Amino acid sequence: MATTFAQQATGARRAAAGLTAGLVLGATGAAWAQTSAADGAARAAATVPHDLSALGMFLNADGVVKTVILGLLAASVVTWTILLAKGLELRAARARLQGSLDRLDDAVSLDVAASQLTGPGDTLALAFARAAEAEQALSAGLPAEGVKERVILRLERLEAKARRAIVRGTGILATIGATAPFVGLFGTVWGIMNSFIGISKTQTTSLAVVAPGIAEALLATATGLVAAIPAVVVYNVFARKVDGYRVLLADVSAAVLRLVSRDLDRAQAGGRAGALTRGRAAE
Template identity: 40%
Template structure:
């Protein structure tokens, strides 16, 4: 390819509208890559925190000690730890109000954990909609740039007496760069979206499983407690 047909020259000689389209696609690609790296780091952090908390949870540590640690790590802990803390907090509040009905205690803790779970999933899904939009819209934006560029090229060729491949090729090539940029922006966004959606689904299943397991632990502990017991938290497994 000679100098006049290089990518840079094609972009510089494209029509103004096509250049705007290319700029939009380039900005979208940069923003999507930034979102991809942020989301990749966030998901790895979530997985690491959840695995660490699960190890502590099943290590035999008392629920009181786990809750004390979770309360201290409210901002720096993982989603599963915050879900656990929400359930224990509600459980303790109900016990402090002298509520002894096991069903009420269990339902309150479960509702608190489900609400915390939803908040954590909303936070985990941040930027997913942006990646989906880039992946679905970018090819059409690039196609618009290509159609506009080809239309502009043929309008210019209409004034020529003799049309050859050498006169047609540059205009067509300039227009096709917009399609290439659209695909360049869309493909990584689609791949990343599918990967992150799958990872977040696994995290959701893991956390829902934990909610059920912790609810079963509370239910067993409530079942063996006497109505006159003043214990604030379950301590056994």
């Protein structure tokens, strides 16, 4: 019986020793896992780029995000180029039309107006005058009201052509203003998706690991806004300037039509005076 008790005591000691060894191994494994996780987070944080300037974030961004940002920067360059080129073109065109309008207002007949529109800036107004003269020549001897209607039709076509020419190139501003924010948002979504993938790979949610990737993604949205806001503003400015140009076109057309009407009235008055003179001579 003593032997049996000794055997039981020995078994109990062995079980206690095994349990102690298991607890020690478990604690050691947990500590090793914590150390490995900490080391992994430290290594991930060490590999994260610390240059959070705009250029640094761009250089460390994903290839897709870089492509989006470069495309948006190119769109911004296009916007500023159109602003300079089209702004100068509109200013010069309005100045030329205003000068031509002054000469048309001073003319007493369409022939006189055409002879005065000889400057390099009078090309458009001269085209209006020549079109009116051509219609008058083709409609010689026909009723005056019909001549005026046909002249108006010719002048309207010239106005439409001039309007299309002056707004050429401004439509791209509306396109940039409407699409640039969404293109930037695409780059942001792509960058944040890559940040989440990085979180799953490093198995850490440390802000030091996640923040740079999110910042790079948000840079795409910021670039989209930088491209879109000036494009919208410039487009609205050009819309107002083009409206002023259209008013000048209408004024030039009205001035030419006024000269046509004056010439037709003179012709009719001359015809009546000639008929009256011939009638008196016959008497």
